[in-house]
Amino acid sequence: MSILINKTTRLIVQGITGRDGRFHTQKMKAYGTNIVGGTSPGKGGTSVEGIPIFNTMYEAVEQTKANTSIIFVPARFAADAMMEAADAGIQLIICISEGVPTLDVVKAYHYINSKGAMLIGPNCPGLMSPEESLTGILPGQIFKKGNIGVISRSGTLTYEIVYHLTNKGLGQSTAIGMGGDPVVGLYFCELLKMFQGDPETEAIVLIGEIGGNAEEQAAEYIKKHVSKPVVGFIAGQAAPVGKQMGHAGAIISSGSGTAQEKISALEAAGVKVAKEPSEIPEMLIERLCNK
Missing domain, CATH: 3.40.50.720 (NAD(P)-binding Rossmann-like Domain)
Known part of the structure; x- marks a missing residue:
């Protein structure tokens, strides 16, 4: 589904x-x-x-x-x-x-x-439900139908992580690039709710980045409402304070919005956070086996 x-x-x-x-x-x-x-x-x-x-x-x-x-x-x-x-x-x-x-x-x-x-969106790559519909600019050939939901602030990281998932035989139910601007539409919490309610999505990948507090809000939502395994990755771990990194929304200000704050919040909610995108498939397999 x-x-x-x-x-x-x-x-x-x-x-x-x-x-x-x-x-x-x-x-x-x-x-x-x-x-x-x-x-x-x-x-x-x-x-x-x-x-x-x-x-x-x-x-x-x-x-x-x-x-x-x-x-x-x-x-x-x-x-x-x-x-x-x-x-x-x-x-x-x-x-x-x-x-x-x-x-x-x-x-x-x-x-x-x-x-x-x-x-x-705006400034997003769109959505992909493999073998169902491609509505966006995502490269369809790297996707595989399956049971992993993907939510991402970064288009490029979506492609990289989906590539790793597919190569390990982990197909996707739907992958969503939300966009990296300071204000966008549907965000982590709304999409987590949808995946939690989808009977054929068995696990979720959450791809965040520095700036704002969306990942911290997602961590609170996961802690209270998400029972499915969630694995995460946060981009921008080496970004200096006050420096915009790529997206308009990816900027650390006055020490808030750092990668470590987001990683700590997610881990406290039971989310396994990868250090490298290539680690995500094995972490998912381990979480699914231990459900």
């Missing part, structure tokens, strides 16, 4: 005629994702890869009954695209666009919540 996306997902690509939108539409379609339409203002009535294009999300949802959208538009238009999707009735919005101003995201996030929809 998977969470959030599966074979029944009906996907609209917002920005389908742009360079990135067109390229990743081809990749997602080749994987088998059910793409039912795309949007590009002024290009309604045309098509890309045999996929119909609409001028607005209202038209797209009305004619295709889409329930999910993925956004490949320039940063300055991303908030409007997110809100338009929610207003049209889309239930899951995945924003790939990077460089979206934080205040724009805050505005869009609250609007999306008011509509009862969910947001992944």
Whole structure:
């Protein structure tokens, strides 16, 4: 089983005629994702890869009954695209666009919540449910269907750790790249709840990084609500205070948000934390054998 996306997902690509939108539409379609339409203002009535294009999300949802959208538009238009999707009735919005101003995201996030929809991203690689649906920019060939849930703040680390899992025969139920900006949509606690409730996810990999307190909040949630084995990894263990490392949200300030604080919190909640990504498969196997 998977969470959030599966074979029944009906996907609209917002920005389908742009360079990135067109390229990743081809990749997602080749994987088998059910793409039912795309949007590009002024290009309604045309098509890309045999996929119909609409001028607005209202038209797209009305004619295709889409329930999910993925956004490949320039940063300055991303908030409007997110809100338009929610207003049209889309239930899951995945924003790939990077460089979206934080205040724009805050505005869009609250609007999306008011509509009862969910947001992944922005500045994220999207989601993958192997053999079900690829909605994002993740490399489909490294994934394998299985029972390990993956939640990550880092796209690149998601790929590396999934590669190690697959090579050890550990398939994935769903892998989610949440994004590394200071404000994003669904985060560790919400996704942990979903994986805990998924009967076919047997264990969870949590990939965090320096900055903020999301991992500490996740540790508290795990301690109280998660009975499944959780293995973690925290990036940025050698990062100096005050230095941004990669993502906009990955910055230690005044001694808070350090890797060691996050590792200590997770270990106190019973999470095994790897020192290197390559250690995760063996740690998972040990935890699963000792359940």
